[in-house]
Amino acid sequence: MKLTLALAALAFTSLSAIAQAQSADVVKIEVSYADLNLSNAAGASTMLARIRAAATQACGGRPAMHDLRTASAYRSCVRTAVRNAVADLNAAQVSALYTARTGDDLRNSRETSITQR
Numbered sequence: 001m002k003l004t005l006a007l008a009a010l011a012f013t014s015l016s017a018i019a020q021a022q023s024a025d026v027v028k029i030e031v032s033y034a035d036l037n038l039s040n041a042a043g044a045s046t047m048l049a050r051i052r053a054a055a056t057q058a059c060g061g062r063p064a065m066h067d068l069r070t071a072s073a074y075r076s077c078v079r080t081a082v083r084n085a086v087a088d089l090n091a092a093q094v095s096a097l098y099t100a101r102t103g104d105d106l107r108n109s110r111e112t113s114i115t116q117r
Contacts, residue, residue, distance in 0.1 A: 031085075044093035048086070048101075051094075055081035105112040 031050050036043035058060065059077035061072045085097045087106045095106050 029054040029058055038089075038091040039093050041093065041097070044091070044097045047089070047091070047094050048082075048097055051085045051089070052078070052082055055085065 001015070031047075031054050033043075033047050036046055038044055038047055056079045058081055059074055063074050065071050082098070083102075083104060083106070086095055089090075099105055
């Protein structure tokens with residue numbers, strides 16, 4: 001099986017200090033889990049790693065850490081993309097692992113996003 005996750009990613013443009021811009025784009029990356037059993041810990045861990053790798057790609061790759069503004073925006077982009085992808089996947093074991101690693105409970109956000117649609 002393949003799942004296309006829409007990862008909300010920020011596209012960064014650094015034209016100059018004055019004209020530094022950020023524009024929100026949606027990047028779609030296909031993440032396969034046909035070879036995984038998402039109901040066990042190993043499969044959930046592998047899927048979470050694949051989601052994180054896709055989010056890293058969607059957010060433009062890891063920037064130079066000396067640029068604090070870009071690095072902060074990148075971390076926020078990856079965090080949001082992973083969170084949204086895990087919520088969209090809606091696999092109990094993956095969600096539980098994500099919550100255990102981040103402390104972020106997805107149940108509250110799912111209710112909010114459903115009512116906003």
